[in-house]
Amino acid sequence: xxxxxxxxxxxxxxxDINDSNKYYRELDRALIYKKPTPVQVVHVDYPKRQxxxxxxxxxxxxxxxxxxxxxxxxxxxxxxxxxKNKTSFPLFMIHPHQIKHLKKxxxxxxxxxxxxxxxYHNETYLVDSxxxxxxxxxIDKSSIPYSWFQSHGILIQEGLCPRLAYLxxxxxxxxxxxx
Amino acid sequence: xxxxxxxxxxxxxxxDINDSNKYYRELDRALIYKKPTPVQVVHVDYPKRQxxxxxxxxxxxxxxxxxxxxxxxxxxxxxxxxxKNKTSFPLFMIHPHQIKHLKKxxxxxxxxxxxxxxxYHNETYLVDSxxxxxxxxxIDKSSIPYSWFQSHGILIQEGLCPRLAYLxxxxxxxxxxxx
Numbered sequence: 001x002x003x004x005x006x007x008x009x010x011x012x013x014x015x016d017i018n019d020s021n022k023y024y025r026e027l028d029r030a031l032i033y034k035k036p037t038p039v040q041v042v043h044v045d046y047p048k049r050q051x052x053x054x055x056x057x058x059x060x061x062x063x064x065x066x067x068x069x070x071x072x073x074x075x076x077x078x079x080x081x082x083x084k085n086k087t088s089f090p091l092f093m094i095h096p097h098q099i100k101h102l103k104k105x106x107x108x109x110x111x112x113x114x115x116x117x118x119x120y121h122n123e124t125y126l127v128d129s130x131x132x133x134x135x136x137x138x139i140d141k142s143s144i145p146y147s148w149f150q151s152h153g154i155l156i157q158e159g160l161c162p163r164l165a166y167l168x169x170x171x172x173x174x175x176x177x178x179x
Numbered sequence: 180x181x182x183x184x185x186x187x188x189x190x191x192x193x194x195d196i197n198d199s200n201k202y203y204r205e206l207d208r209a210l211i212y213k214k215p216t217p218v219q220v221v222h223v224d225y226p227k228r229q230x231x232x233x234x235x236x237x238x239x240x241x242x243x244x245x246x247x248x249x250x251x252x253x254x255x256x257x258x259x260x261x262x263k264n265k266t267s268f269p270l271f272m273i274h275p276h277q278i279k280h281l282k283k284x285x286x287x288x289x290x291x292x293x294x295x296x297x298x299y300h301n302e303t304y305l306v307d308s309x310x311x312x313x314x315x316x317x318i319d320k321s322s323i324p325y326s327w328f329q330s331h332g333i334l335i336q337e338g339l340c341p342r343l344a345y346l347x348x349x350x351x352x353x354x355x356x357x358x
Contacts (some may be wrong), residue, residue: 031283033243038215039233054218057233064212068247070256073288075249104210109252 013082013117013124017067020162030167032069032076038062064101065112071167072175075110077102078129082117088143089116091136099136102129111174115156115166116149125153126169192261192296192303196246199341209346211248211255217241243280244291250346251354254289256281257308261296267322268295270315278315281308290353294335294345295328304332305348 017034024030043056065079079102081093094114105112112129131152135144154169196213203209222235244258258281260272273293284291291308310331314323333348 025283028283028286031280031287031289036215036217036239036241039218039220039236041218051237054236054238055234057218057236058230059233060215062215070254070284070287070289073254075252075254075289077249101210104204104207105249107207108210108249110210110249110254 013080013115014066016124016158016163017080017115017166020164020166021067021069023162024167030069030071030076032067032071034067035062035064061095061097063097065098071111071170074174075105075108076170077105077110078113078115080115080117082119082124084119085143086118086120086146088145089118089149090143091139092142094132094136099133103133106130111170113170113173115164116153118146118149121146122158124156124158124164124166125149126156126166126173127153128173192259192294193245195303195337195342196259196294196345199343199345200246200248202341203346209248209250209255211246211250213246214241214243240274240276242276244277250290250349253353254284254287255349256284256289257292257294259294259296261298261303263298264322265297265299265325267324268297268328269322270318271321273311273315278312282312285309290349292349292352294343295332297325297328300325303335303337303343303345304328305335305345305352306332307352 014034021032021034024032038060039057040060041054041057045053045055047053065077067080068075068077070076079094079098083089083093102112106129114127114129114132115124116127117124127149135148154172156169157165159165193213200211200213203211217239218236219239220233220236222233224232224234226232244256246259247254247256249255258273258277262268262272281291285308293306293308293311294303295306296303306328314327333351335348336344338344
């Protein structure tokens with residue numbers, strides 16, 4: 001049954017986060033966007049009476065993470081990844097430039113984290129960037145066990161509005177003293 | 180002579196800001212990037228043994244400003260515009276979605292501003308977003324006089340490294356009490 005449930009869900013973490021960000025923006029809870037995918041444009045046609053048409057372009061490797069913005073006066077920055085793996089999260093999914101970027105976010109006083117979804121378990125975790133990066137840099141294996149996320153991450157509550165209530169996890173992790 | 184000097188300079192504010200951001204990142208002064216231009220991809224070819232080639236795509240209107248990041252623990256967000264006009268800055272250059280976005284930045288506790296360059300005068304000003312937006316919303320004309328920027332903006336110091344020392348203006352405007 002699990003198998004069916006995750007295949008019908010598909011790989012849709014990005015859509016869930018975009019929907020949640022839209023919800024948070026409309027309620028003025030936070031101002032967080034996904035950055036556009038960088039594209040290197042090589043050729044553009046300018047047909048008469050029509051808008052410019054890009055006819056040759058290539059995807060570029062982003063130098064940062066996918067999401068950033070502002071929440072409760074703080075700079076927020078995160079990367080989101082989902083895996084179909086049942087027992088572990090493969091480390092090749094996190095790129096060196098993302099690690100480097102999130103270290104700098106924290107250095108400059110921002111809040112950095114990862115959102116990691118295990119599609120098989122229908123579970124999505126928020127993990128502090130320093131915590132996960134320390135783990136990545138001190139592990140000999142090419143993956144981190146699912147159980148590590150259960151004990152070190154915060155399980156994000158899922159629902160309809162927002163799809164992914166990840167700011168609740170942010171409150172719990174970074175704003176606890178304010179409550 | 181002015182004519183010659185500004186035509187040889189060209190319209191290169193974006194490059195100057197990108198260079199300055201790179202300089203600030205390398206010195207760990209700030210972590211600020213230009214967001215990629217959003218592109219709607221319609222068709223992609225996947226040739227064998229070659230990287231994916233986008234063969235049909237269109238530019239999309241961004242819903243936010245061009246630049247954001249983190250500096251001294253604060254969320255930073257700004258839009259940059261340059262004009263060849265000698266006596267005034269035309270308001271059509273600032274789009275409604277940029278005004279709406281910068282209002283939200285300030286609402287959420289971020290720092291929002293505009294960088295406005297007058298190519299004719301070889302001068303670039305940093306203006307607080309609330310100040311300029313108030314002016315835009317309370318003016319009957321379609322432009323704001325150059326003299327308004329001289330009295331309400333901070334003249335950004337230009338040089339080699341960084342090309343545009345705009346963080347000095349940010350310090351002066353938003354971090355004065357910390358000095």
